[in-house]
Amino acid sequence: ETPRPLWQTVVYFFLMVAILVFANWGKPATNEGIWYTIFSYKWEITGISSLLFGLTLGAWFGVKWWKVLVSIIVVGVLGFLFQHEPMIPFAAGVVALTLITATEKGEMTTWLEQTWSFAKQILPLLLGGVLVAGFLLGRPGHEGIIPSEWVSVAVGGNSVFANFFSSLVGAFMYFATLTEVPILQGLLGSGMGYGPALALLLAGPALSLPNMLVIRSVIGTKKTVIYVSLVVIMATITGLIFGMLYQ
Template identity: 60%
Template sequence: AGLGPAIAFLYSGPAINILAIILTARILGFELGLARIIGAVVFAIVIGLLMAFIFRKEEKERAEEAMNFPSPPETRPMWQTSFHFFVLVFILIFANWGRPDVDEGVWFWLWSNKWTITAIFGVLFIASLLFILKLNRWYVTLATAAVIVAWLLVPGNPLVPFVVAFIGLSIITVATPGEPREWLWSTWGFTKQIVPLLFAGVLVAGFLLGSPESGEGIIPNEWVATLVGGNSVFANLFASVFGAFMYFATLTEVPIIQGLLASGMGKGPALALLLAGPALSLPNMLVIHSVIGTKKTVVFITLVVIMATISGLIYGAI
């Protein structure tokens, strides 16, 4: 890939992963979750384009050198991989769809029917297991039958068949050597990394910053309001720089920002922190520097901070 797409992926990967977006929308509100999606997508595109333009001469030379290397063989058509991926994404989204504040409208309808929609994508997922991943048909059939039985036995609790489906999929992937088993162990590895950090982030955020229900933590609300309250240029810039240099483990930025909002942080600086924090950190900068060099790293960091500040100002003014 060229520098532009690579930088876009480098930013968007940690900034807008599906779990982070869902957690943001459920805990910090749909509005901030939507702003994070839009801001991060626009960020990724703009920063990628700017980096490609600024370093266009170097990229041209690199592209000419890359023409001499043969392309790796394609093991699976891109549309199949995309189909499988997006089915999983939509299952994750609708299974976690939170109840809206109002009892009418599109969002309420989606929440009311979220398990039906999840089941539809579940059927598509079964088709993907059979025809794309080509898993053992008997295994998939038995797991599907177990889910149906669970649904019939406990019709009022959709979580039960969902858990049965999860267990069935785990058993199938364990029993299938190669790519499915590797996928399961990779998932388990990420789970072991993320969940303890997430719990730690929640505990630390609650201890230091408090919560909307319990009040302030050991850090006075006045300190937070002074630095990142309101929607000034300083507040947004401070949030952007703070987020860029602090290390946020995956998903921990959400409970931390929840505590900051409860302590007086403005919604503009909150978005600025959400856009700058997950994508950058001091350890992250050191790794990026080792790959793309000092000049490109400095430009990338500067662009992220500037755009996060501008996005925060715009969102805070709406």
């Protein structure tokens, strides 16, 4: 039996996703349009989402209200004092949430334990991916082991070949969880097009060479070839469409 209605769980996760999305909202290329407007108010939206999130902890998860109110006041004061440094109140909010989950019992403690468990699993892979991507691909303005010209020729622009090549390579490569993010960032910095980048990001997690071998042992060679072909083709088409829309 669930301790709360489904809609409360939906709102709870929606607020967490909103905080994650808007806190990381990047500045668009042009200083106009809806995306720039959202960027201009990203921290206001993040703050409102965080406030509502804190209220849900007190109302639905049994967190003591004095902890919620103290956290809101501290973060609010820091936000007022450091209006041009929004990361300071944001970091204070993260610390406050950590202290709340560490000093509560039940779901809050379980949440913190699971978060720490996943962090220990994911962070080494993420840092390793950043290290490898930086070593091989460099960073904007600085060459890595692989020349950026090679990347630009193979997967630059938004041609059918570039999207197909990205999908095919992604299908055979193995990406550990979250390592595709720094690798993709390095490729983009080396001249990879946005369409091929999405094609790689779609085909990569869906398939890998070890994955294909396991699938083949279960459903046979013919069905495996059809499955792999569909993944590559759909990733290619999606990359083409995204590349045309992004231009």
